[in-house]
Amino acid sequence: MDWQRWHDRYDAPESPLAWRLRAVQDRIGAALDTAPPGPLRVISLCAGQGRDLLGVLPTHPRREDVRARLVELDPANVVEARRTATALGLPGVEAVAADAGLLDHCADLVPADLVLLCGVFGNITAEEDIERTVEVCTRLCAPGARVIWTRHRKAPDQVPRICGLFERWGFVREWTTPAVHVQSVTVHRFTATPAPLRPGTRVFDFVGYDRLPA
Structure with a gap:
């Protein structure tokens, strides 16, 4: 998979991924609007x-x-993200080339006020890795933090199960897209007490949707 060319789908205004991007951006804006x-x-x-x-x-x-x-x-993709952040005058945004499944790369930003898991759950295994990723959000999030996450609704639809996992770990669902959309966006707010982030924590292996079993 050429993950740089994959982003070209965002440039087709009527594509499901372009619609998902707009929905995610709307939710990011709303989360920043209501942040302390x-x-x-x-x-x-x-x-x-x-x-x-x-x-x-x-x-x-x-x-x-x-x-x-x-x-x-x-x-x-990291080079492109850095170029864009610089061009937009956003020195507070740092892009790092690293394995996102290893959380040591985020340790100095924990607990965070906003966690984005966009394009994660559709590219990792549907059992252990998804459950670990949801659980570790209790270690990434500050009280009241939002997690914005995405997952397609192709069969078997994992969105209800993932929502249940978040809610089991102390998150309250604030918003989700109607099930008629093939690309789902959901916002959960953390209402519990953060757990410490353990050094060396591996949460998931990014497999890629094109290599996951059907």
Whole structure:
């Protein structure tokens, strides 16, 4: 899979992924609007070119408050994210070329106020890795933090199960897209007490949707 060319789908305005990107950006804007005053920490795992966050921050009144880390394995996408952040005058946004499944890359930004898991759950195994990823959000999030996550609704539809996992770990669902959309976007707010992030924690292996078993 050429993960840089994959982003071309965002440029087709009527594509499901372009629709998903707009929905994610709307939810990011809403999360920043309602975040408490002061510095804001944002973590994006499997961030790609960072189009979700970088499409919101330039015109948002909280842009100067945000310190963000975009963790992405594909080096070409990291270069593009860095170029965009620089061009937009966003020195608080850092893109790193690293395995997002290893959370040591985020340790200095924990607990975060916003965690983006966009394009994660559809590219990892549907059992243990998904459950570990949901559980570790209790170690990434500050009280009241939002997690914005995506998952397609192709059979078998994993969205209801993932929602249940979040709610089991102390998250309250604030918003989700109607089931008629093949690409689902959901927002959960953390209402429990953060657990410590353990050094060396591996959460998932990014397999890629094209290599996952049917």
